[in-house]
Amino acid sequence: MVTDKTLGFIGAGNMGEALLKGLLNTKAARPEQILVSARRPERVQELVRAYGVRGGENGDVARDADVVVLCVKPQILDQILRGISADVSREKLIVSIAAGVPIAAIERRLHPPMRIVRAMPNTPATVGAAATALALGEHATEADLATARTIFDSVGLTVLLEESQLDAVTGLSGSGPAYLFLIIEALADAGVKVGLSRRASMQLAAQTVLGSAKLLIE
Ligand SMILES: NC(=O)c1ccc[n+]([C@@H]2O[C@H](COP(=O)([O-])OP(=O)(O)OC[C@H]3O[C@@H](n4cnc5c(N)ncnc54)[C@H](OP(=O)(O)O)[C@@H]3O)[C@@H](O)[C@H]2O)c1
Numbered sequence: 001m002v003t004d005k006t007l008g009f010i011g012a013g014n015m016g017e018a019l020l021k022g023l024l025n026t027k028a029a030r031p032e033q034i035l036v037s038a039r040r041p042e043r044v045q046e047l048v049r050a051y052g053v054r055g056g057e058n059g060d061v062a063r064d065a066d067v068v069v070l071c072v073k074p075q076i077l078d079q080i081l082r083g084i085s086a087d088v089s090r091e092k093l094i095v096s097i098a099a100g101v102p103i104a105a106i107e108r109r110l111h112p113p114m115r116i117v118r119a120m121p122n123t124p125a126t127v128g129a130a131a132t133a134l135a136l137g138e139h140a141t142e143a144d145l146a147t148a149r150t151i152f153d154s155v156g157l158t159v160l161l162e163e164s165q166l167d168a169v170t171g172l173s174g175s176g177p178a179y180l181f182l183i184i185e186a187l188a189d190a191g192v193k194v195g196l197s198r199r200a201s202m203q204l205a206a207q208t209v210l211g212s213a214k215l216l217i218e
Helices: 014-024 041-051 058-064 074-087 103-108 123-127 144-153 165-175 176-193 198-217
Strands: 007-010 034-037 067-070 092-094 115-118 130-136 156-160
Touching: 007 014, 007 058, 007 176, 014 034, 014 041, 014 123, 034 041, 034 058, 058 074, 067 074, 067 144, 074 103, 092 103, 092 144, 103 115, 115 144, 115 165, 123 130, 130 144, 130 165, 144 156, 165 176, 176 198
Parallel strands: 007 034, 007 067, 067 092, 092 115, 130 156
Antiparallel strands: 115 130
């Protein structure tokens, strides 16, 4: 789906960049609809140069975006929310990807009632193959769900769950890639032990996991 909204990313590290890249690659949004802020001005400039998006401070992003996507680490989210609360009006949709931070904690720092969607993507978002779970806050609407789906569908598969299930998702698909890397490494090690080169072994092991998942899904 294509969005006509302005999307503001507060925090643009691995996940923030993956999401804005996904939106642009799938043409779900145009560069001028995307605003970004980060801790370091040079990081913002890097993204502005690479993707043609608009850069600013956290307050600018919160004020100018229709949808504020919170992509900072969970431990600083509270501080970020306090910093932007004066710039976040009730009309905004807030989307948070901060692991483990409940919707209620976000809403408390802003101006209840607020429309909030919590998302739990995973690192394959960086290659457009994420598994993301979404949960809606009490005041979020069907239109908000559609907007959130537009963002996360642009980097992979999206499912809708209850917020109470998101910790389980963090354990499954959030942490899942780390377990799969271990399995791939173990398979590759076994290949090396029986005479394959490390490179061929890694290629075969990784492609086997990819292909098996594809087979299961299809
Ligand atoms: N990685 C995952 O698999 C994954 C999965 C699900 C959810 N998440 C969630 O995604 C969020 C981001 O994770 P990440 O892996 O993308 O982290 P990251 O790469 O460290 O990115 C964090 C971003 O926050 C920015 N930042 C730090 N302090 C800031 C401030 N005061 N104001 C504005 N921006 C600030 C950083 O700016 P600089 O670049 O200038 O330092 C950086 O761009 C976390 O809450 C995490 O729980 C991650």
